[in-house]
Amino acid sequence: MGDRAQKSLFDLSVARKVQGTAKHSPHAPLSATEAAPGGDGAVRTVGAWLFSARTGGVLLLAAIVAILPLFLPNKFYFDVAIKTALHAIVCVGLNLLIGYAGQISLGHAGFFALGGYASAILTARFGWPGLVAMLAGAVGVGVLAFLVARPILRLKGHYLAMATLGLGIIISIIINREIPLTGGPDGMSVPALWVGPWRLTGPITWYWISGVTLVLAVWLALNLVESPMGRALRALHGSEVAAETTGIDVTRYKVLVFVVSAVFASIAGSLFAHAERFMTPVEAGFLRSIEFVTMVVLGGMASIFGSVVGAAILTALPQVLAVFHDFKHLALGAILIAVMIFMPKGLVPTLAALWRRRVG
Amino acid sequence: MMRLSRRHVLAILAAGTALVFAPEAQAQKPIKIGSFLSITGPASFLGDPEAKTLRLYVDKINKEGGILGRQLELVIYDSAGDAKQATTFARRLIEEDEVDIIIGGSTTGETMAVVPIVMEEEIPFISLAGANVIVEPVKKWVFKMPHSDRMAVEKAYEDMKKRNLTNVAIIGGSGGYDQSCRKEAHAVAPKWGIKIVADETYAPTDTDMSPQLTKIKNTPGVQAIFGCGFGAPTSITARNWSQLGMTNISFYFNHGVASQQFIDGAGGGAEGIRLPVPALLVAEQLPPGDPQREVSLNYIKAYREAYNQPVSGFGGHAYDGLHIALEAIKRAGGTDKAKVRDEIEKTTRFIGTDGIYNMSPEDHMGLSLDSFKMVEVRNNTWKLIE
Numbered sequence: 001m002g003d004r005a006q007k008s009l010f011d012l013s014v015a016r017k018v019q020g021t022a023k024h025s026p027h028a029p030l031s032a033t034e035a036a037p038g039g040d041g042a043v044r045t046v047g048a049w050l051f052s053a054r055t056g057g058v059l060l061l062a063a064i065v066a067i068l069p070l071f072l073p074n075k076f077y078f079d080v081a082i083k084t085a086l087h088a089i090v091c092v093g094l095n096l097l098i099g100y101a102g103q104i105s106l107g108h109a110g111f112f113a114l115g116g117y118a119s120a121i122l123t124a125r126f127g128w129p130g131l132v133a134m135l136a137g138a139v140g141v142g143v144l145a146f147l148v149a150r151p152i153l154r155l156k157g158h159y160l161a162m163a164t165l166g167l168g169i170i171i172s173i174i175i176n177r178e179i180p181l182t183g184g185p186d187g188m189s190v191p192a193l194w195v196g197p198w199r200l201t202g203p204i205t206w207y208w209i210s211g212v213t214l215v216l217a218v219w220l221a222l223n224l225v226e227s228p229m230g231r232a233l234r235a236l237h238g239s240e241v242a243a244e245t246t247g248i249d250v251t252r253y254k255v256l257v258f259v260v261s262a263v264f265a266s267i268a269g270s271l272f273a274h275a276e277r278f279m280t281p282v283e284a285g286f287l288r289s290i291e292f293v294t295m296v297v298l299g300g301m302a303s304i305f306g307s308v309v310g311a312a313i314l315t316a317l318p319q320v321l322a323v324f325h326d327f328k329h330l331a332l333g334a335i336l337i338a339v340m341i342f343m344p345k346g347l348v349p350t351l352a353a354l355w356r357r358r359v360g
Numbered sequence: 361m362m363r364l365s366r367r368h369v370l371a372i373l374a375a376g377t378a379l380v381f382a383p384e385a386q387a388q389k390p391i392k393i394g395s396f397l398s399i400t401g402p403a404s405f406l407g408d409p410e411a412k413t414l415r416l417y418v419d420k421i422n423k424e425g426g427i428l429g430r431q432l433e434l435v436i437y438d439s440a441g442d443a444k445q446a447t448t449f450a451r452r453l454i455e456e457d458e459v460d461i462i463i464g465g466s467t468t469g470e471t472m473a474v475v476p477i478v479m480e481e482e483i484p485f486i487s488l489a490g491a492n493v494i495v496e497p498v499k500k501w502v503f504k505m506p507h508s509d510r511m512a513v514e515k516a517y518e519d520m521k522k523r524n525l526t527n528v529a530i531i532g533g534s535g536g537y538d539q540s541c542r543k544e545a546h547a548v549a550p551k552w553g554i555k556i557v558a559d560e561t562y563a564p565t566d567t568d569m570s571p572q573l574t575k576i577k578n579t580p581g582v583q584a585i586f587g588c589g590f591g592a593p594t595s596i597t598a599r600n601w602s603q604l605g606m607t608n609i610s611f612y613f614n615h616g617v618a619s620q621q622f623i624d625g626a627g628g629g630a631e632g633i634r635l636p637v638p639a640l641l642v643a644e645q646l647p648p649g650d651p652q653r654e655v656s657l658n659y660i661k662a663y664r665e666a667y668n669q670p671v672s673g674f675g676g677h678a679y680d681g682l683h684i685a686l687e688a689i690k691r692a693g694g695t696d697k698a699k700v701r702d703e704i705e706k707t708t709r710f711i712g713t714d715g716i717y718n719m720s721p722e723d724h725m726g727l728s729l730d731s732f733k734m735v736e737v738r739n740n741t742w743k744l745i746e
Contacts, residue, residue: 074455079448176534179543185536186491187443187469189476202480203451278473280443281536319448322437329400 054222057305061218065211069204078203082275084315085210086268089217091295091307093264096221098293099302100230101257102237103153104161107168109288111262113281114141114171115269117182120190120279125181130193134270138263145262149255165286172284187280190273206275213271214308217264221304224260233257234302265292298339300346309348390433391426391695393418393685394459396449396474397488398466401440402535405590406466409675410488411436414463416666417682427686428694435459441466443473450474454481460695463681465489466674468540475502484701486685488677491540495724503704503724505684506677506714507638507732509614510544515636515732516586516612517552525584525610529558529576531569531597532588541588541614557582562593569597573604582609590616595625602629610634615732618673623740630740636732637742638673640713645744646733651711659713676713684710684717 065085072078090112097103118137122128128136152163175182182188193200200209224230232253236243244250273279282288291314299310317335321328343350395414398407418434426432435457437449446465453459454477461484465471468491475494478485478501487494487504494504520528530545532538542559549556558579560572576582585606587597594617601611613622613635623630639646643656659679663671687710688703689695707726710717715731735742 076448076451076455079451083444083448173534176536176539179539184539184543185469186467186493186540187472189472276444276447276473277476278443278447278469280469280473282442282469283444318445319452322449322452325436325438328438 054219054226058215058219058222061305061308062215065215068211069207072207075203078207080316080319082203082206082210083272084312085207085214086272086275087292087295087315088214088308088311089210089268089271090265090292091299091311092214092217092221092304093261093268094292095296095299095301095304095307096224096233096257096264097261098296099300099307100225100233100237101254103254103258104293105164105258105261106161106286106289106293107164107166107171108261108265108292109286110168110171110284111141111145111265112269112272112288112292113175113279113284114144115266116190116273116279116283117175117188117269118266119270119273120188121181123191124188130191130274131195134267137270138266141266142259142263145259146255149258150251153251153254153258165289168284168286168289172281172286175281175284182279182281185281187278190277190279192277193274200274201277206271210271210275213267217267218304218308225304229253229256237302294336298336298346300349303346303348303352306346306348310346313347388430390431391428391689392433392435392457392459393682394453394457394462395434395436395464396439396446396453396462396470397436397464398441398470399436399438401442403441403467405672406488406674407438407441409672410464410466410678411438412667413663413675413678414682416662417679420662421686427690432686436464439464439466439470441470443469446470447473447477450477454478454483459483460697461685461689461700462486463488463678463685467536468494469536471502471504475499478502483697484685484688484704486681486704488674488681490537492544498722498724501701503684503719505681505712505725506674507615507636507727508544508725509541510548511727511729511732512614512636513541513544513586514548514552515729515734516614516634517548517554518729519634519734520554520584520610520612521552523610526554527557527581527583528554529560529579529582529585529609530556530588531560531562531572531576531585533564533593534561535564535589537590537616538588541616545586545588562597564591564593566593567596569593569600570604573597573600573606577604577606577609584610584612587611587613588616589614591621592625595622595627595630598622598626598633599629601633602626602631607632615673618742620670620741623737628740630737632736632738634734634736634745637735638676638714639731639733640671640673640676642733642735642742642744645742651716652713655711656713673714680710680712680714680717683712 115137119133122133232248295310295314300306321331397411418432439446463486465487468489471487471489490509492508532542611633618637639652640656646653691703692699707719715727717726719726
C-alpha cells in the first residue's frame, strides 16, 4: 500500500510539472485517459488539469449531484440520497485518517453524534441559531479530538483501535444517560434549521444542502491529500520511522488529520440532525462506527471517491435488499465478503486499475 | 415483506385471471397497510410478535373476504430499532409503496423520528411504542396503541397507595426501555404521594444485582421497590431480592417483565412480586362478564395455532392497531386518508387486547388505568388480584 501511494504521489507531481497525463494515478479513477489525444502541449496541460481528480473528479461529482434529482422519482429516493451524502462526508474525513494516515478509528460515530446532539441541544434547549450551533459543535468536537488525539495516537494498531472504540462508547453512554439534556435512549426532536428568514425543511431542500456540502468536503479532502500535508500523511502511512527521519513531524500530522476527520463527522452529524429533525443515541453506537469504517474499506482506502461510492452502496444496498426480508442481513454479509475477497483494495481502486489496464 | 410470498404470487395470478373474466373487479384495489417494526436487533422482543400478529390477521381477514370487499396488502420493513432506518422506510412506505395507513414503530425513538414525516405527508399513523411523548401533545396524524410507561407506573403506585406504601426505591437497567420507565417513575411520584428514597442502576449485562439491592436494603424507611426493565436482569433482580431476605419490602415491576420467562428465570424468587399486565396475560382468570376476555382468548388461540408460541403482550398492540385501523376504514367507507384519520379519532368502546379504547381529539391513545390488571406471582404463575 505504502509503495503504491508513494508511486502515485510521484506520478501526480510529475503530472503537474511535466506535461504528462495523470494516467497512472489511482486517485484519479475518473481521469479519462483519452484526454486530448494528439493535442499540443498546452491543450494537454489543460486536459491533465481538467481530468485530474482534484478538478475533473470534483466537477464530475458536482455534475452527478446536480443531475441526479432528474432521476429520483420521489422523496424516498431523496431521503436515501441525503443519507448517502451525509455518510459520504463522514467517510471522506475518515478515509483521510484510515487510508492516508494509516490510523484507525472505531469511534467516529461518536463524533457524528456529538455534532448532531450539539445542534439538537443548543437549538432546542438554548435557542441558539442553527448555524452557530453547528459551528459550536464542530469547534467543540475539534477541541475534544485534539485533546484526546495526542495520548491516543501514541498507540498503534490494536491499541489505537481499542482507544478510539472506548472513546466512542463513552460518548454513547453519556448521551444515553444524560436524559434531561439528550432525552436519553428515546431520542430528542430537533427544530428545523433556520438560515436568516428561511426555514430549511423537506427532502428536496436537504438534498441540495447535503449534496453541496459533500462536493465541498470532497474538494477540501482532495486538496488536503495533494498538499504537502497529504504527502506527509502518506509518507507516515508508509513508514513512520522513515517519515520522521525525513523531517516530518509525525505526531503533529496525525493529530491534525484526526481533528480534521472528527470535524467532518461533526458537521455531517449536525446536518443529519436538522435533516431528520430527530436524534437517537443509536447514532453514537459502536455499530455505526463499524459501518463507517466498512464504507471506507469497501469503497477503497486512500480513495476519496471510493469513500463516496462505499457510502452510497452501503446506504442504498439495505434498501434494495429489504425485499428479501429475513435474508437481508445474509445477502448484505455475502456481498461484503465477496467484495473483500475479490477486491481487497476496495471497489474504486480495483475498478480503476482494471480500467487502466484495459485502456493503457 | 409479504410481496414475495408464494401466497401472494398466487393471489396476483388469481387476480389476473379474475381480471380477464370479470373486468368490473378492476376497481377493487387492495387496501395497503404499511409497517416498519424492530423485527431484528435489540428491540426484536417487541417487533417480532408484532410482525407475526400483523401477518396472521391480514391473511385471516383476506381469507374471509377482506374489508369493504377489498383485499388487504401488508408491507412490512425491518427497521431494527434504528430511527435512521425507520425514517427511510416510512418515506418508502408513503412514496414507493403508496400505503393507505402506517401501523408500526416498535420503539419510541423510531416512532418519534417518523412523526415529522407523517405530519408533513398527512397519512394516518398508529404507533405501537410506549412513551407518552408520542401523543402528548396530541399530533393530528399520530395515534398510539399500548399503555404508556407512565400508566404502568401509575397503576403500580395506585396499588402501593392502597397498601400505604409511600417510600419507594427504584431499581432498573441503563438501557432505553428501563430509562423511559425510570423517567416516568420519577415524574409521577408526587402526584400519587410517593417519595423516591433511592434509585439504583445496573448494566444490562450484570449477572448479580446484590450490591444495588443491598444499598436499597440499607436505605432507611424503604417500604416498596419499583423495578424497571425486561429480560434476564429482571429475573436476576427478583432472585437476589428473595435471596437477600428482602421479601418484607414489597417488590413491584413494570409491565416489561410480563412473560413466563421472567418467573422461570427467577427460579422461585419472583413469588409475591406484583406488576400491572395487559388483560391478555390473565385472560383465563378474567370473570366471564369481562369484555376483554373473549377478545384476548381468541387472539391467544389464533396466535398459538399459527406459530405454536405463547403470546406476548406486544403482539397484542399490533392486533389492536390493525383492528382499530380497519374499523376506521370500514366506517370511512374507503381509504381516504383524512376520513380514516377522523374515524380513528372517533374510536369509541373498541375492545382490544390492551383494554377498551376511547379516543378523542384530546386523547390519541384512548386507554385508561383500568385497562391494566394488577397481578401477583403465585405458585410460578400470574394471579389476578383486585
